[in-house]
Amino acid sequence: MTNEYVGTEVLEAGDHVQLTFPARGDLVVLARLVTSAISARAGFDIEDLEDLRLAVGELCLLAMLDSDARHGDLRLDFEVSPEAIDISCTLIGAGPALSTKTADGVEADQLSEQILAALVDEHGRKQEDGSARAWLRKRRKGPLA
Amino acid sequence: MTAGGDDAPALMSDLVEEDVVVRTPLTGAARDAMITDNLGLAHQLARRFQHRGETLDDLVQVASVALVKSVDRFDPERGVEFAAFATRTIIGELKRHFRDKGWAVRASRRVQELYLELGHATSTLVQELGRSPTVAELARATDSTEEAVLEAIEAGQGYRASSIDAADDEDHPLSSRLGEMDRHFDSVEDRALLAPAFASLAPRERTILRMRFIEGLTQSEIAVAVGVSQMHVSRLLAASLEQLRKQIEVPVAE
Numbered sequence: 001m002t003n004e005y006v007g008t009e010v011l012e013a014g015d016h017v018q019l020t021f022p023a024r025g026d027l028v029v030l031a032r033l034v035t036s037a038i039s040a041r042a043g044f045d046i047e048d049l050e051d052l053r054l055a056v057g058e059l060c061l062l063a064m065l066d067s068d069a070r071h072g073d074l075r076l077d078f079e080v081s082p083e084a085i086d087i088s089c090t091l092i093g094a095g096p097a098l099s100t101k102t103a104d105g106v107e108a109d110q111l112s113e114q115i116l117a118a119l120v121d122e123h124g125r126k127q128e129d130g131s132a133r134a135w136l137r138k139r140r141k142g143p144l145a
Numbered sequence: 146m147t148a149g150g151d152d153a154p155a156l157m158s159d160l161v162e163e164d165v166v167v168r169t170p171l172t173g174a175a176r177d178a179m180i181t182d183n184l185g186l187a188h189q190l191a192r193r194f195q196h197r198g199e200t201l202d203d204l205v206q207v208a209s210v211a212l213v214k215s216v217d218r219f220d221p222e223r224g225v226e227f228a229a230f231a232t233r234t235i236i237g238e239l240k241r242h243f244r245d246k247g248w249a250v251r252a253s254r255r256v257q258e259l260y261l262e263l264g265h266a267t268s269t270l271v272q273e274l275g276r277s278p279t280v281a282e283l284a285r286a287t288d289s290t291e292e293a294v295l296e297a298i299e300a301g302q303g304y305r306a307s308s309i310d311a312a313d314d315e316d317h318p319l320s321s322r323l324g325e326m327d328r329h330f331d332s333v334e335d336r337a338l339l340a341p342a343f344a345s346l347a348p349r350e351r352t353i354l355r356m357r358f359i360e361g362l363t364q365s366e367i368a369v370a371v372g373v374s375q376m377h378v379s380r381l382l383a384a385s386l387e388q389l390r391k392q393i394e395v396p397v398a399e
Contacts (some may be wrong), residue, residue, distance in 0.1 A: 054194075074372060114229050117229065119236065
């Protein structure tokens with residue numbers, strides 16, 4: 001069984017989409033929705049699309065973890081290439097970090113990174129110009145249709 | 146930075162970490178402790194897969210079984226920390242769980258169905274409220290989440306599993322064919338007429354109509370499910386629809 005996007009709007013290799021929204025947990029839904037729309041238009045199947053939705057939520061979490069995100073914005077950058085989709089999430093304009101421990105005592109960033117490792121091909125995180133940035137890359141299973 | 150991270154997380158039980166002679170696989174108290182210590186991880190991962198039509202309890206069960214497998218297969222001498230190994234195994238099992246249940250096809254179908262359901266819900270709510278409904282109201286009316294409603298609106302017609310339509314003998318997408326049905330049967334009066342007419346059909350015809358127009362199966366898929374040829378399904382559908390039309394036909398100019 002294969003899945004295909006049958007809409008008329010298709011994202012092509014080289015297309016770049018950017019989304020910026022206030023860094024609030026309840027708005028991560030925007031990241032997931034846009035990820036669905038872009039991944040579908042970039043030709044990823046529905047299973048990859050679900051992986052990417054889940055993964056982008058972790059990206060947002062990772063970007064927010066290192067900072068007091070209450071005053072910042074999250075900027076998502078989507079890049080489609082013939083081989084893969086690259087998504088990065090940058091937290092802009094936020095203060096220093098609070099705790100990163102979850103209720104279970106697990107380090108939240110470690111859990112998110114482990115989840116990313118299981119869902120995407122590459123991922124990482126770094127501080128850039130005072131902003132926290134988390135990124136992922138998911139390769140296509142087959143050639144671009 | 147790539148998978149796993151360099152720092153060992155505080156997930157492995159002290160019992161295992163301090164055990165100089167590490168046994169592979171673990172047995173007895175060490176194994177139990179390893180499982181117990183990591184049940185929180187299994188729960189957290191299961192929660193990440195919620196809202197896909199499976200209960201959290203079921204997902205936790207799948208994740209917990211996967212955790213046990215992780216403990217039994219884990220080899221500390223390979224240098225991979227347990228939490229990373231277990232996370233990968235548990236997510237793999239959760240994904241396999243959905244895949245084995247044909248989730249991708251059902252999800253595509255669910256999006257389409259919800260999209261269609263939204264059309265009906267919108268009409269009803271416009272009448273009830275005297276205004277266009279909000280997404281929150283639509284989510285309540287269709288017993289789904291706001292995110293699912295938004296996704297269905299966005300992706301409802303654009304994304305589908307090709308197998309649903311691959312063997313179909315018609316060129317139009319399912320949604321447009323259902324739309325045609327709606328034009329005939331959309332009013333409350335028509336639905337009131339349709340219910341007894343539908344009940345008068347033979348059980349097999351009712352099943353085939355339901356599979357075609359409610360579940361969105363293709364004629365070929367119905368043929369396989371019912372055990373007849375696709376041509377026969379086509380004839381039965383045409384005959385059933387004709388019978389329905391005749392029964393609900395309202396005499397003109399009375």
